[in-house]
Amino acid sequence: MAVPTTDSSGDLAVDILAALSKAETLSSSTDFPNAKFSDLKAALDRLSSRSMILYKQIDQEIPFLEPEGELIAKHGSHEARVFEVVRQALEGLSIADLEKAIGDKSVTKLGQGKAFKEKWISKGKDGKLIASVDSIKDVTREHLATIETTHTCSDAKVLAELKKRKLVRLQKEISFNIEKGPKFALEIVKEETDLTDEMLANGSWKTATFKPYNFNALGADQHTGALHPLMKELGFEEMATNRFVESGFWNFDALMVPQQHPARDMQDTFFISDPKVADMPHAEDENDKKDYDTYWDNVRAVHENGRFGSIGYRYNWQKEESLRLVLRTHTTAISAAMLHKLASRQGPDGKPPPARYFSIDRVFRNESVDATHLAEFHQCEGVIADYNLTLGGLMDFMTIFFGKMGIEDLRFKPAYNPYTEPSMEIFSFHKGLNKLVEIGNSGMFRPEMLESMGLPKDLKVYGWGLSLERPTMIKYKISNIRELLGHKVDLNFIERSPAVRLDKD
Amino acid sequence: MPTIGVDKEDFFVALGQRFTADEFQALCFDYGIELDEDTEDDPSRPPEEKPQLKIEVPANRSDLLCFEGLARSLNIFRGKEPTPTYRVLDIPEDQMQYIVVSKETADVRPFVACAILRGVRFTQASYDSFISLQDKLHQNLARQRTLVAIGTHDLDTVQGPFTYEARTPENIRFRPLNQEKEMDGNELMAHLENKHLGRYLHIIRDAPRYPVIYDSKEVVCSLPPIINGDHSKITLNTTNVFIELTATDRTKLEIICNSMVTMFSQYSSEPFTVEPVLIKEANGTTRVTPNLTPHRMEVDVDYINGCCGLDLSPASICQLLERMAYTSRPLGSSIEVFVPPTRPDVLHACDVMEDVAVAYGFNKLPRSLSHKSATVGKPLPINKLGDIVRQECAMAGWLEVMPLILCSHDENFAWLNRHDDGTTAIKLANPKTVEYQVVRTSLLPGLLKTIRDNKIVRLPLKIFETSDIALKDDSLERRVSGIDS
Structure with a gap:
């Protein structure tokens, strides 16, 4: 069989064809062991693009000995060496003597432990080491010797163990299995890449072979501008969310989060040291005729003693806690303000009209930063206020909403949320991860929260929210959130990320 | 959300069914709890440890914080077990065990409740669960013992009536739980300083008087919310359990007291019964705890x-x-x-x-969106403008970036040669790192940081951001105005 050693891909291609004419299949590792990988790949691609050959890439991991492994293959395992020295000393051996005889402290220490474990040696009456068996079989050495000569190991478990002990390393080797293609021939015909007027004139176009178009080619870099991938999927109707700062009242109290709730801990929420405190809720322009005082009073009463059919949390509610400023931990704080505003509007029937609000903006949590947590992330949130709403209607809406993003097969799990009851976590079966993943949260706002705002009893409000980062990370296969949001983003990633079509996989 | 670990084998025995993984997942999902982990096939589980199910329960359900409560609730849900009637034993007030409250406790830890479980037979598993429930309640509902602290005692080692007092640290002397020697209140504080109980010391440390519960022979049952006395500690052999709870919040006190007794009264000699204790308040009134009236x-x-x-x-x-x-x-x-x-x-x-x-x-609920009102959707004008600007920038060959809104004080001021006159930037009180000191007053720091982290990228480099900054504004309710930059 031909064993060409040429490094020119042109010649190599011819050599491959020649070799293939004599054999059904070739393996690059045995038939072209000395060919450079890049040359081989180029030659194979060139031939396969002409359908002259077919090839398959084989990735293998070949075991090689580490220096320590080589030593063992030569002299025997640590434990065997320890055993041998101990066996030869008829009177037994102290540990110091053993160390002297072997001449290597770590070999002595490791070998001794292992030899004990194998019950090859034991401690005699005077504390000296003595051999417990007459002879041993040094299996480790045998395995390593086999690997050294054949680079194979029949027992995967043994191999894993040797690798764990750092005696063996696995080296990746890529080889190719090659066979004849439908247009197999010994000669490579020159392919025309252009149809010229000359060819038309002399008629050679009739017989010429044309190189097929390569639609997979990347093309020249256009150095384009690009939108950030996180923003590519946005475009809803929005509430004004440009104030990052809320008072405890709007961020927590209005949403039925009691003042002793862990979410109001320094551990979870960013508090503001400057400016110091918020005002009590009040109108900020003269067109704002909403009743803030009654609202404040209702919220306090619901927490402290209960109101609107609720027994409340029954604790000593503190005004000061309610006026502390925080960086908003969810955009629901803004939804609360919008619903309060809705309460003062009148539809044709004199009641607040049905309404739907969306927002998408940054929220803040005082979390330790890691691959999946940032102190800032985006929350997408929506509310639907209407009469006669049912829980099934919310599920139906969520099905439509997520359906637009190509997410189907939703499952709803009962959950807990201070401001919604019922509350449902939304799950979807993720084919890649092969399990249900949580994709959002939803619920119907608590009646005592809505009635505090002055909304009528029969007006029900759906609310739902989801983080934008999580689905985007899954979509773009990003494992570290810092590569998506913040200054550590890779600009090349922004440029190369394809436009999102969430309805396509 | 709290996660509860239960012995898988025992739990399935309690449920009377060996569930497959899928069946159990489905049951949890329907009930609104979540199977976090099944350690049976976890390679890192030590062989001597029995397989566990780790179940996440909602933060508001104190009745699911232990093996007993979880199994009971799931059995009732599956129709396998009737809902027990939790009952306070009918004992005349003059025959009840009682505790006298002294008025000084009002200044440090004003509320107390007690209960007794009679004829309990603990196994190692139920004993561990009993201890673990106290721990879970302390961490969650009781907010690290600030709101409520639970002490449990072997009633047969102490002698009622009890007193709930507040004494100066020098005047409290006892051998705390699992400690070698007796100490007074001050020594105890110093002794526990760097131990795991150290994190609770701040709750009473600076109070002039510490709360203490004594029996009639001056034996210290507990120094809440820190530690119990060693004398009355419960063991596997304890049959009559005295539970005392002290609190700064009356509602939480009742919730946690009821949680303890409803969960573990199933082991009473007469299941689901609790013996009441009379509380003689400092003002002369009396009340009986626990109150299990639905x-x-x-x-x-x-x-x-x-x-x-x-x-x-x-x-x-x-x-x-x-x-x-x-x-x-x-x-x-x-x-x-x-x-x-x-x-x-x-x-x-x-x-x-x-x-x-x-x-x-x-x-299974019917899904039809039965009622659909027409509402008019509209983008917020400023955000629509923002989108137009973004599109134009991108089409003109600029890359959009999204740096963080929080940054360090230096990034926002000193490094831009800007002076902080104290009127613009919102400052955070409790950032975990220097990177989150202020809310940006300019988009520049984020853009510059993005360039710093992308020096490897080929020039020319053109980046943009359209987003918000925030500035202090004392005329507004939240003292802040958002500016679209």
């Missing part, structure tokens, strides 16, 4: 059916409620509902309505 509510049938989109008869609603551990009966156009003492999270009719939906099955 909370009575009337819930409109139409309200439940309306929210669920169902048309159930009152009787079938009652059947569903039974599976969620309520006692109920039809009452005209309403349902009379008795909320068990295990469910302090039920505040409003909506909580009952949700439980009807859970028992019915969320995923």
Whole structure:
């Protein structure tokens, strides 16, 4: 069989064809062991693009000995060496003597432990080491010797163990299995890449072979501008969310989060040291005729003693806690303000009209930063206020909403949320991860929260929210959130990320 | 959300069924809890450790924080077990065990409740669960013992009546739980300083008097919320358990007291009964704890059916409620509902309505969006403008970036050669790192940081951001105005 050693891909291609004419299949590792990988790949691609050959890439991991492994293959395992020295000393051996005889402290220490474990040696009456068996079989050495000569190991478990002990390393080797293609021939015909007027004139176009178009080619870099991938999927109707700062009242109290709730801990929420405190809720322009005082009073009463059919949390509610400023931990704080505003509007029937609000903006949590947590992330949130709403209607809406993003097969799990009851976590079966993943949260706002705002009893409000980062990370296969949001983003990633079509996989 | 670990084998025995992984997942999902982990096939589980199920429960359900509560609730949900009637034993007040409260406790830890479980037989597993429930309640509902602290004692080692006092640290002397020697209040503080109990010391450390519970022979039962006395500690052999709870919040005190006794009264010689204790308050009034009277509510049938989109008869609603551990009966156009003492999270009719939906099955509810009102959608003008600017920038060859809104004080001021006159930037009180000191007053720091981290990228480099900054504004309620930059 031909064993060409040429490094020119042109010649190599011819050599491959020649070799293939004599054999059904070739393996690059045995038939072209000395060919450079890049040359081989180029030659194979060139031939396969002409359908002259077919090839398959084989990735293998070949075991090689580490220096320590080589030593063992030569002299025997640590434990065997320890055993041998101990066996030869008829009177037994102290540990110091053993160390002297072997001449290597770590070999002595490791070998001794292992030899004990194998019950090859034991401690005699005077504390000296003595051999417990007459002879041993040094299996480790045998395995390593086999690997050294054949680079194979029949027992995967043994191999894993040797690798764990750092005696063996696995080296990746890529080889190719090659066979004849439908247009197999010994000669490579020159392919025309252009149809010229000359060819038309002399008629050679009739017989010429044309190189097929390569639609997979990347093309020249256009150095384009690009939108950030996180923003590519946005475009809803929005509430004004440009104030990052809320008072405890709007961020927590209005949403039925009691003042002793862990979410109001320094551990979870960013508090503001400057400016110091918020005002009590009040109108900020003269067109704002909403009743803030009654609202404040209702919220306090619901927490402290209960109101609107609720027994409340029954604790000593503190005004000061309610006026502390925080960086908003969810955009629901803004939804609360919008619903309060809705309460003062009148539809044709004199009641607040049905309404739907969306927002998408940054929220803040005082979390330790890691691959999946940032102190800032985006929350997408929506509310639907209407009469006669049912829980099934919310599920139906969520099905439509997520359906637009190509997410189907939703499952709803009962959950807990201070401001919604019922509350449902939304799950979807993720084919890649092969399990249900949580994709959002939803619920119907608590009646005592809505009635505090002055909304009528029969007006029900759906609310739902989801983080934008999580689905985007899954979509773009990003494992570290810092590569998506913040200054550590890779600009090349922004440029190369394809436009999102969430309805396509 | 708290995660509860239960012995898998024992748990399936308690449920009377060996579930497959999928079956158990489905049960959890329907009930609203989550199987976090099954350690059976976890290679890192030590061989001597029995396989565990780690179950995440909702933060409001104190009745699911232990093996006993989880198994009981799931059995009631599956119709395998009736809801027990939790009962306070009928003992005349003059024969009750009692505790006398001294008025000084009002300044440091004003509320106390007690209860006794008689004839308990602990196994190692139920004993561990008992200890673990206290721990879970301390961490979650009791907010690291600030609101409520629980002490449990072997009643046979102490002698009532008890007193709840507040004494100066020098005047309290006892051998704390699992400690070698006696110490006074001050020595105890110093001794526990760097131990794991050290994190609770701040709750009373600076108070002039510390709360203490004594028996009639001056034996210290506990120094709440820090530590119990060693003398009265409970063991596997304890049969009569004295539970005392002290608190700064009366509602939480009752919730946690009821949680302890409803969960573990199942081991009383007469299951689900608790012996009451009379509390003689400093002002001369008395009350009896625990109070296990169910909370009575009337819930409109139409309200439940309306929210669920169902048309159930009152009787079938009652059947569903039974599976969620309520006692109920039809009452005209309403349902009379008795909320068990295990469910302090039920505040409003909506909580009952949700439980009807859970028992019915969320995923079985009729899905039609029955009522659709037409509403007009509209983008916020400023955000629409922002989108136009973004599109134009991108089309002109600029890359959009999204740096963080929080940054360090230096990044926002000194490094831009800007001076902080104290009138613009919002400063954070409790950042974990220097990177989160202020809310940006300019988009520049983020853009510059993005360039710093992308020096490897080929030039020319053109980046942009359209987003918000925030500035202090004392004229507004939240003292802040947002500016679109």
